[in-house]
Amino acid sequence: MHEILTLQLGQRANYLASHFWNLQESYFTYNQEDESPVDHDVHFRPGIGADGAETFTPRTIIYDLKGAFGTLRKYNALYELTEDANLGQGLWDGKEVIQQQTPILQSDYQRNLEAGLPAPQLTAETVRYWSDYNRLFYHPRSIVQLNDYELNSRIMPFEDWNVGEDLFGDLDKEHDLLDRDVRPFAEECDQLRAIQLFTGSDDAWGGFSARYIDRLRDEFGKKSIWVWAIEGGSKVSRQTQLKRDTNKARSIYNISPQSSLYTPIIDPPSRVPSTVHFNPQSEWHTSALVSSAMESVTLPTRLRQFHDFESSLAGDDGTHKIFELQSSVIPDNENHEKHLPALKEPLTRTQSAEQEASKPQTEFEVDFTYDGHGSGNSHIFNQLQVWRGVQLDRGDGSVPPEDLGLARKQRYYNSAPMLQSFHAPLPFPILDSYPSTIFSSAQQNKVNVLAALTASSRTAERIKMMETVAGRIIGVDERETLVNGLGEIRESYETGWMSDSDFDDE
Structure with a gap:
């Protein structure tokens, strides 16, 4: 197996990751005759629950501040505590005064899930925390609450990049976070393939993740590290925006050289087509839109017959590690020929850059990285495309897959962009935990998506x-x-x- 270990750092990261895990859970098939095209062992780990039953939980570590987990418990129905919750008075023989915070009431959605009843429709008003629409059980080791800071605190806001850097240093000195949190998951893997991080980059989580990635790179050497760096896209005061901009600069300087993939993500993007509808004030809505592109573009890493995903990220020279995330939704009744390159293979085909029909895409409905500015005039170095759900014409004239090394030589010789396309017949599913009104073109709770990662000269303009x-x-x-x-x-x-x-x- 080629497992991927995930780290989730912060509130915005956990909103996005919750959609990601719900989607992975939806790909499970329980009929032995219908094998899922997704290899669940890539992201899930087997285990034994408190009652001795076999479990299958995400291979992830979730960090967040005090008060950010909502009703999610460290110990759930699979891993209930067996010891007595009353620890006794110990050496204290005086009178006890117990003070408890007001408990957070469980949402109707979670209550119905636990009872096995049909889940009610979620709304932006009923989703208060990212755990409110979570559909999975996590291993207790996956839940790590950082009690030094509280969510949305005005007294000690978790905003400055240096604050996150200092917090990681203090926690790492006290516990050695890699030994305590990462190593138990890594040692379960047969062959760890990559480490995937969801993190904020324009607040203190940028500093926290930068120091974390330094440790990961020292420990895991040449393993792939994929970073999804989330930036706030809503309008704020000029002073706050300047602070965010400096935090983003520190993050891209410290993290991108250590990463195999560094993708800035604006959450939410300001430019969207008329067919996309979301509430920009709801993190549940905005992270759902991001997940449609992020989960789609990484789908080949989970398919049972993936090929050359890491190699295609490296391009022809391995120097371009900062990618742009873009996507388009393609209706079933649309003529796909105007979108599709000359793609004939069922899963993947490397495109020769000299062929006119297989030029990189420059027009997308949603640009999550640079919000659509200057895409037409930029020079593309490398692009990875993933087409999902689109029915390709596989008639006569099928061309065998090209050699990736040969394509790179052609790219060098012609000074042309490197391009690789993947195709998966699995459409993007619209789950009951997902906002049902985002895509007006959705039919039968699914949509066809074109998602891409692009390395281009626009990054130079941004930096x-x-x-x-x-x-x-x-x-x-x-x-x-x-x-x-x-x-x-x-x-x-x-x-x-x-x-x-x-x-x-x-």
């Missing part, structure tokens, strides 16, 4: 703006290191970083 902000705001002691570091990253994404004149001089 250049970060350099400007950092040069004006960051303190003198950090400014030079940060600005110079961002400049080095930017240079590799500039269109002319390897110009024709370099070859003419030889």
